[in-house]
Amino acid sequence: MRCAGLSVIVALLLVAIVALVVMAAAYCRLWLHLAAIRRRIVALPGDGAARTAEGALDEIERQVVQLRPRLLTQHPITALPTREALLARMSADKNGVVGALAFTDFDRLTAIDPVIAERMLAICAARLRQMLPPTRLAAQIDRGHIGMWYGDGDAATAQAELTAIAYALGQEIDSGAGKLTPKVAVRLEPFDAAEARSAGTLLSQLVASFTLPAGAAGAPSTSDDAALARDHYAIEQDLRQAIVQQELSLAFQPLIDAGRQIVCGAEALLRWDHPVRGRISPALFVPVMETAGMAREIGNWALNAATREAGRWRASGLPPLRIAINVSGHQLEEDDLPALVRRTLHHHNVPAEAIELELTESVATTDTEHCRRLFEALRATGIKLAVDDFGTGYSGFSSLRRLAFDKIKIDREFVTDVDRRRDSQAICQSVIALGAGLGIRVLAEGVERYGEYAWLRRNGCHHFQGFYFAPPLTGDAFTAFVRDTDGLRHLLHPATAPLPVHERVCP
Known part of the structure; x- marks a missing residue:
């Protein structure tokens, strides 16, 4: 029984490490997960193996604390800044144009194979960083949506750049499990801090504008539907x-x-x-x-x-x-x-x-x-x-x-x-x-x-x-x-x- 209990603890520790690396943005959920593991360790007999497991957990918690500032400002999959960075820039500049890129099949692919979906998003984000000038701020504003800030307010330039980026990102990629062709849509919206609409509201509305018709995407309800x-x-x-x-x-x-x-x-x-x-x-x-x-x-x-x-x-x-x-x-x-x-x-x-x-x-x-x-x-x-x-x-x-x-x-x-x-x-x-x-x-x-x-x-x-x-x-x-x-x-x-x-x- 003791070996079985320790095996469970080892497995939970491995899960915690994976959660730290892959799901780091979910900071609060990660801490809850670690707390649950600690309760399981405390319930074990106080032998050397249990103390070793508890020591390993202490080390994981220490690393989480060190990573916290970065986890709250950087998306774990794309490594782009989170929406807070974009909101801060919009508030500082007062006026400009917000552009948005939507990977319109991301949610559908996530329902089929989350690993491939995240890999596609990471590859596209890496491509995007290579295309943008150093002064262009790009941020992850939602699951499959990336926002960009054009502080000069030139809508024509922004539209031309977004269109070119969408075309380039729509080229075939190798997901590791086969070839994929991302579907990319773009939106553009002016921002003026003097207006009643806040920066956060504008970003939410911009993301919502990409919403597909009912039934066009989403997680399947049954295993047969998933296969289909x-x-x-x-x-x-x-x-x-x-x-x-x-x-x-x-x-x-x-x-x-x-x-x-x-x-x-x-x-x-x-x-x-x-x-x-x-x-x-x-x-x-x-x-x-x-x-x-x-x-x-x-x-x-x-x-x-x-x-x-x-x-x-x-x-x-x-x-x-x-x-x-x-x-x-x-x-x-x-x-x-x-x-x-x-x-x-x-x-x-x-x-x-x-x-x-x-x-x-x-x-x-x-x-x-x-x-x-x-x-x-x-x-x-x-x-x-x-x-x-x-x-x-x-x-x-x-x-x-x-x-x-x-x-x-x-x-x-x-x-x-x-x-x-x-x-x-x-x-x-x-x-x-x-x-x-x-x-x-x-x-x-x-x-x-x-x-x-x-x-x-x-x-x-x-x-x-x-x-x-x-x-x-x-x-x-x-x-x-x-x-x-x-x-x-x-x-x-x-x-x-x-x-x-x-x-x-x-x-």
Whole structure:
């Protein structure tokens, strides 16, 4: 029993030492921890081992007392001054500008692996110290937040410096357990001591301004959630490198014009072949891409790759084809998409009519006035616009008419078993009639059986996409499918009498 008790004491002493080194900022909690250890030692028999343990504890307490001034003014992880130093400088200077850097994924990473999170913070702080001029005060003002003081009050200079620092800190680092790409946000706020708002209040408000929407971060509630969060974070980090590592590719699912009995184009679908995980489902990585702020970068990559493929089709002697490219709502937030499209078309020497941009219904009609201006600029380039997953959002007829789409796609939810379900039949008939009334082409996606195709064809739908015709194909396989006209005619064998030929919709 005595050996067991001493083993416990030795273990507690080791914990105290670790607490001293790693958690030194929690000064009061450290003293409480040491007091609890002393009570355990006093309860032991007064032999030599107990006296040795008590002597070791006396030495630890002595070192804590010596370290106290530094512990209260220096952050234990980043070695930056604490917020008190920044508050003191602000009070002394009276006026200036406070800048703040937030490592926005620090709390989320802490919930997954605290050691790696602290290592990332320490590495970033070391990088920051190398970037700053000697006169610039930087302080740790919160867990994942660093504040900087610009006493000259020049907001433009402060903004330029903060932006450059955030960019540099956002570069990949080696955490010791893998590569990480920190996410860094910046804020800027003027300070005037003559105003009612104190320096402490300003810093608190500045930190609060980085707060993420509910549910975007935080500690998982269960072990399953923790595993999911860890996997999500790993996917996010790997996805940031996927373009550079050339792990992304496009697959091409044929678009069928049944009236003309031809392949009139393809939808470009994003694929990710991970070097360890293998092919990752878009259902898994696309939401990560959207929430992690990578939709614009990867969307632009897809636009360039799809346009390049369209140029190859033309060069190989295929008939005129149109390639449909999915556009994220994040790509519509700025007004530069039309200019990007023009540059991409010019770079690959592809005519505008060979490109069609697809947007989900909810994205296309979120801000109709902004979208209307943007779509007018896109249409001025000569490209076509389509609404994907039609029927799953809340757009009205007026939105479809005002935004002047060229095509709407009936969502697969309504196409599946449409030949057997009366509710789906009513919806599909309504969408087909709506398209005819507005002069918009209608395509049924997700067609997987001949029965679905035949019913839709009899009811006026002329354009199709789905596994009944072909799955998403590689570039070479798609080219072979386009040239296999006999195979397509076999798939399009009419269920009833010959059907009318639809208007020409592909160049």
